[in-house]
Amino acid sequence: MVCTLSFAAVLGIILVTTDISGGHGSPAGTAAGPTAGTQAGSGISPDAASTVRGWYVKGGGSHLTTLARDVTSVQDDQSAGDTTSMQNDCGTLLSDVQAAQIYPSIAEPQTDSHWSKALDQLGQAAADCRDGTTDGDAGLIAKSGRELTAASTELDLVTNLVNSLAGG
Numbered sequence: 001m002v003c004t005l006s007f008a009a010v011l012g013i014i015l016v017t018t019d020i021s022g023g024h025g026s027p028a029g030t031a032a033g034p035t036a037g038t039q040a041g042s043g044i045s046p047d048a049a050s051t052v053r054g055w056y057v058k059g060g061g062s063h064l065t066t067l068a069r070d071v072t073s074v075q076d077d078q079s080a081g082d083t084t085s086m087q088n089d090c091g092t093l094l095s096d097v098q099a100a101q102i103y104p105s106i107a108e109p110q111t112d113s114h115w116s117k118a119l120d121q122l123g124q125a126a127a128d129c130r131d132g133t134t135d136g137d138a139g140l141i142a143k144s145g146r147e148l149t150a151a152s153t154e155l156d157l158v159t160n161l162v163n164s165l166a167g168g
């Protein structure tokens with residue numbers, strides 16, 4: 001089940017990348033887009049959508065995709081009982097979380113809230129995973145798995161919000 005959720009998250013991120021980077025859809029304010037100051041039916045201003053789109057295209061999307069792939073790798077290792085690979089992948093996840101944490105935040109409050117939660121949870125999960133695999137602590141490894149599941153939920157929410165705000 002965990003692998004299925006991770007696959008769904010990665011697939012969603014790939015779809016967002018295709019929609020946003022490919023320029024599909026009409027820009028806000030054009031004849032095909034909303035003109036009354038909000039995106040159709042969303043209550044979100046075109047400025048917020050543009051801000052999220054900019055965050056994503058300028059590097060946020062790369063961080064989102066990288067973290068989703070890292071989570072999938074760690075969860076696959078855990079499912080296989082491969083603590084050696086898991087230790088390496090948790091180190092990679094921790095480094096990638098740290099890189100994402102220094103990248104500018106998302107200037108849309110709801111999306112940024114989920115992004116911040118995801119980064120915090122991923123950082124804790126990666127640290128617990130690294131420590132658990134280093135020390136052979138099955139309890140800490142299990143805890144990191146639960147933390148990864150919670151973080152995956154937050155990443156899914158970020159992906160959905162980015163898609164609805166910026167991907168049309």
